[in-house]
Amino acid sequence: MSETTIERDRTAQRPNGIGADAPRKEDDRLLRGDGRFTDDVDPARALHMAVGRCPFPHARILAVDVSAASELEGVRQILVGADVARRSEPISVLRPVPGAPPLPFYALAQDVAVFEGQPIVSVVATSRAIAEDAVELIEIDYDPLPHVSDTIGALEPDAPVLHPGVLSSNLLATNPQGAGEPEERMAQADVVVEDRFHINRVTGLPMETRAIVAQWRPGARELTVHHSTQVPHLVRKQLAESLRMVEGEIRVIAGDVGGGFGLKLGVYPEDVLACLHAIDLRQPVKWVEDRLEHFRATTHARESVHDFRIGATADGRILAMTNTYTTDLGGLNSPFGSAQLSTIVFTGPYKVEDGYVERRVAITNKTPIGAYRGYGQPEVNFARERLIDRLARRVGKDPLELRRQNMLRPEDLPFRNPGGGLYDSGDYLATLELVVDAVDYDGLRRAGRGPRPDGRLVGVGLTSFVERTGYASAKFLANRGSQFGAHESVTLRANRSGGIDLYTGTPTFGQSSETAFAQVCASVIGIDFHAIRVHAGDTGATPLNTGAFASRTMIAAAGALKQASERLRDKALRIAAWRLERDGVEGLAIDGDVVRDPDDPGRSIALAEVFTAAIIGQGIPIGEEPGLEATAHFEPEEAAYAFGSAAAVVAVDPETGDFAIERFVMSHDCGVAVNPLLVEGQVQGALAQGFGAALSEDLTYDPDTGQLVNGTMLDYFVPTAADIPEVELHHTAVPSPVTTFGVRGVGEIGTIPPGAAIANAVCDALAGEGVELTALPVTPERVWRALQQARNRSETS
Amino acid sequence: MKPAPFDYIRPATVAQAVDALDQHAGMARVLAGGQSLVPMLGMRLMRPSALIDINGLEDELGRIECSGSETTVGALVRYATLERSPVISERLPLLAHVVRYIGDRQVRNRGTLGGAVAQSDPTGEMGLVCLALGASVLARGSGGERTIPIEQFFEGSYANVLEPEELLVALRFPLAPSRCRFFERGRKHNDFALISVVAVGSEDADGRWHDVRIALGGINDRPVLAPAAAARLEGARWDAAAIEEAAQLALEVADPPDDVRASADYRRHLVPVHVRRVLTDLAAGEDR
Structure with missing residues (x-):
């Protein structure tokens, strides 16, 4: 495997170029307290907003009395539902559910609220505390309506219909996809394994909650919006739509963003409210979401139920897979809606040509579901990989052997899977063999299944997976009604100091794009990494782009960066050649802060001189345009598929269900790594969120009251560093043929394996008891209950 | 998450603090470390008329x-x-x-x-x-x-x-028994215990245990002693059978809650398991 393992490229063409562990450009300011997050923006005369929210899962709003609140000293304005309907349009979506009718909703609920936490009123006052006092003084008369919390229950005929004006049931849409003849293959199969898998509702919990500062200057006709977002240009578009403004009147600025994970992909009701208040009051209005609001008003994720089925021959060759799954949308749409990628990767890295997958979207009285790191891929991976292990036991093979037997080989690629995904390239099996070797799988198998002296049972679990990164094309997105493109855009502008200003609409939210972008430019241009200054996230200064999500940033931006860098470099060299009195640019190269002639090392010219000449248009070749700037837009030809495998070794206490994760090894391939250090950080960070969702996080609604019972940091068990097992990471690097430099996306892959690998390991440890886990998270109590059930089954049978 | 309005009082003596409590007639809360109180104020789950900050009373307290x-x-x-x-x-x-x-x-x-x-x-x-x-x-x-x-x-x-x-x-x-053992389990590191067990006692030269006390946390609406379990072991040598009997007797006091951390059934299941393990460890000389 060593030939495919990334060698840290210490000898990259440029120091801190592509392949180098460049230090993060972002860290100096963040570590020294000089970051500027939205709450750090503190304009003079700023007012503060608080939002009154529906305490019921489903209720008719009978009356709203703001009189007492209006009289509180310091209160400046109160908006109710009717004000918002008069003054704004419903909030638009960015990635609609294919085939679904629109579910329009305003920033404040009109007659009926459909989830606990939905905004009902908003108050602006001279302080947040006063605004919160005022919210308490507003009397809202509710008529609680029957609610539905359960994803599958919402589709039962007797469930209350939540949007009766638009739909006759709570099924928003059904999206089928498939290839081949899966039912015929199932009929031919010697073995069919199937089960229902429940995926928990979780949330991404960025350290910085959502936040906005809106300021309207009527004379300038400019609404300046500081916003904690992953997509400032898309926020500008959505705000213009909701506020009935033109985009030119709105400037959205995303400064430092304290984590996004898919939760900050567009406009939420509070954004529209803050802008309406700011426009009316002609004073800046700030709203910073508190953590209680965050748990109820920022999108949740993942909740879904998968009915997965695998048919195989008696010797374990997989003939077909099907998955009919229902995602929970919550009460309303969100900019991205519930996860869509459980469809496209449902067959994983296996050679399956006959398959069928159907996505159903159910509406419930819960917080809307949105995008979250992984967006359907961890969910379906759990279902499929649990069943692969079941299939192995049924046909009497080791799960490792069954995976080896069915995995796509490099020569099978490119491969169009039944979910519609086109796998570009890769050596999937190599990643599996890496983790198998690392955990000494054969040794663990030889050690046998008896309990240890401490009574614990040891198990090992495997999972292999692919990850769709980036988007196939603008055409693919257009077919699905998406309101954005598959490309990225970047502007490079030389400055007189000999540096380059890099302008991008991709804000900085922990994904280190500033660093990675500068590395690409440094490599292509030859300029010093430190001479590149990245300006990110201001729609008033950056080229229109799509934004940072779907592990797509480098997939698309690499091409734009390369093209813009080449154009700027070539022009700079022409000017340098002319000033050096040479005939052509041949042999000239930028080297750090100079343009050098390698044949004549004594002859060089400072970049600052070349750039200044271009900028002032003095001393440049005749016929050459003044100025030195390049903008490029790039759309990759296809999505790139990252891939990997993981192994978990657990020791289970069969008396309590408690288990320790003693080893967790993951291997993955993100193609060419622009910065291996950042890749490792991305994978580790996503793994941490993956462990949380796999082991402990579980947003729970009381079935009787319909209320969220664990919407605080006290009761929502997000893991700390002490709760996360040590992870051993291995890499392979198969360049993708569909992207510039051969990169694959890397932001999300770590979320995929923990649930499947850990559950498979626990079930392996308890195979003697016949335990099969079918739900996340895998808590000790759930393991104990599964043990009880298995023991009861064996007693009664 | 801003607290409702309250008065802030910082007494200079314990006597002043007690006076302030008296004046607010049960509506005031004492601010010491604030680790539980302040979040509850922020969530407006508590709305005291005044906070009496005793952090200036280091000399007395x-x-x-x-x-x-x-x-x-x-x-x-x-x-x-x-x-x-x-x-x-x-x-x-x-x-x-x-x-x-x-x-x-x-x-x-x-x-x-x-x-x-x-x-x-x-x-x-x-x-x-x-x-x-x-x-x-x-x-x-x-x-x-x-x-x-x-x-x-x-x-x-x-x-x-x-x-x-x-x-x-x-x-x-009072003087602590010479031997003690503590166990706690939560849903995450240092979270609220879904069960905690303490056993203390002194073992004499003859191998018999005295001053045995067993306490359980997270299992009832308050921390509780398990007197029947302790009585079974008082004055006794601890063999596996005695420990198992005591572990089962600990269940007599258990009235566990059903909440987001664990079900009552699971907590009830864990009580004798962990009491037995704590006692077994203590008997084996593994303290704390």
Whole structure:
């Protein structure tokens, strides 16, 4: 495997170029307290907003009395539902559910609220505390309506219909996809394994909650919006739509963003409210979401139920897979809606040509579901990989052997899977063999299944997976009604100091794009990494782009960066050649802060001189345009598929269900790594969120009251560093043929394996008891209950 | 998450603090470390008319004093102090040991023993250890000071027998048995316990155990002793059968809650398992 393992490229063409562990450009300011997050923006005369929210899962709003609140000293304005309907349009979506009718909703609920936490009123006052006092003084008369919390229950005929004006049931849409003849293959199969898998509702919990500062200057006709977002240009578009403004009147600025994970992909009701208040009051209005609001008003994720089925021959060759799954949308749409990628990767890295997958979207009285790191891929991976292990036991093979037997080989690629995904390239099996070797799988198998002296049972679990990164094309997105493109855009502008200003609409939210972008430019241009200054996230200064999500940033931006860098470099060299009195640019190269002639090392010219000449248009070749700037837009030809495998070794206490994760090894391939250090950080960070969702996080609604019972940091068990097992990471690097430099996306892959690998390991440890886990998270109590059930089954049978 | 309005009072003496409590007639809350109170204020789950900040009363409330076999720990002694105090390590090692199960470093630097006991969280480590060690609560009101045996102190979830105008000023501990063992399990590192178990006792030269006390946390609406379990082991040598019997007897006091951390069934299942394991470890010479 060593030939495919990334060698840290210490000898990259440029120091801190592509392949180098460049230090993060972002860290100096963040570590020294000089970051500027939205709450750090503190304009003079700023007012503060608080939002009154529906305490019921489903209720008719009978009356709203703001009189007492209006009289509180310091209160400046109160908006109710009717004000918002008069003054704004419903909030638009960015990635609609294919085939679904629109579910329009305003920033404040009109007659009926459909989830606990939905905004009902908003108050602006001279302080947040006063605004919160005022919210308490507003009397809202509710008529609680029957609610539905359960994803599958919402589709039962007797469930209350939540949007009766638009739909006759709570099924928003059904999206089928498939290839081949899966039912015929199932009929031919010697073995069919199937089960229902429940995926928990979780949330991404960025350290910085959502936040906005809106300021309207009527004379300038400019609404300046500081916003904690992953997509400032898309926020500008959505705000213009909701506020009935033109985009030119709105400037959205995303400064430092304290984590996004898919939760900050567009406009939420509070954004529209803050802008309406700011426009009316002609004073800046700030709203910073508190953590209680965050748990109820920022999108949740993942909740879904998968009915997965695998048919195989008696010797374990997989003939077909099907998955009919229902995602929970919550009460309303969100900019991205519930996860869509459980469809496209449902067959994983296996050679399956006959398959069928159907996505159903159910509406419930819960917080809307949105995008979250992984967006359907961890969910379906759990279902499929649990069943692969079941299939192995049924046909009497080791799960490792069954995976080896069915995995796509490099020569099978490119491969169009039944979910519609086109796998570009890769050596999937190599990643599996890496983790198998690392955990000494054969040794663990030889050690046998008896309990240890401490009574614990040891198990090992495997999972292999692919990850769709980036988007196939603008055409693919257009077919699905998406309101954005598959490309990225970047502007490079030389400055007189000999540096380059890099302008991008991709804000900085922990994904280190500033660093990675500068590395690409440094490599292509030859300029010093430190001479590149990245300006990110201001729609008033950056080229229109799509934004940072779907592990797509480098997939698309690499091409734009390369093209813009080449154009700027070539022009700079022409000017340098002319000033050096040479005939052509041949042999000239930028080297750090100079343009050098390698044949004549004594002859060089400072970049600052070349750039200044271009900028002032003095001393440049005749016929050459003044100025030195390049903008490029790039759309990759296809999505790139990252891939990997993981192994978990657990020791289970069969008396309590408690288990320790003693080893967790993951291997993955993100193609060419622009910065291996950042890749490792991305994978580790996503793994941490993956462990949380796999082991402990579980947003729970009381079935009787319909209320969220664990919407605080006290009761929502997000893991700390002490709760996360040590992870051993291995890499392979198969360049993708569909992207510039051969990169694959890397932001999300770590979320995929923990649930499947850990559950498979626990079930392996308890195979003697016949335990099969079918739900996340895998808590000790759930393991104990599964043990009880298995023991009861064996007693009664 | 901004608190509702309140008055802020910072008394210079315990007498002033008690006066302020009296004046606010049960509507005031005492601010010590603030680790439980401040989040509750932010969530507006508590709306006191006043906060009485006792952090200026280190002289009166921040001492650890020894008198014969007794150790008196002031209400304002912080967890971090307990953790590092040589006196506590020597005389009440269990109290120092369990601090590592409380919150994080920041919480331990601010949180206080008196605050924890007054808060009366049914899953709290401090109340559980005070119960296992047979401490007494010293409380001062306008009528003077009284001593409350810890067994009579807790009244329910976050409830105790302190009068609204009384200030908890100290915990007084008798001589601790020579041996102790603590176990705690939560849903995540240092989270609220879904079960915690303490066993203490002294083993004589003959291998018989005396002064046995077994206490459970997270299993009831308050920390509780398991007297039947302790009685089974008092004066006895501990073999596997005796320990198993005691473990089952511990269930007699268990009335576990059903909540987001664990079901009542699961907690009930865990009680004899972990009591047995704690006792087995203690018998095997594995302390703390």
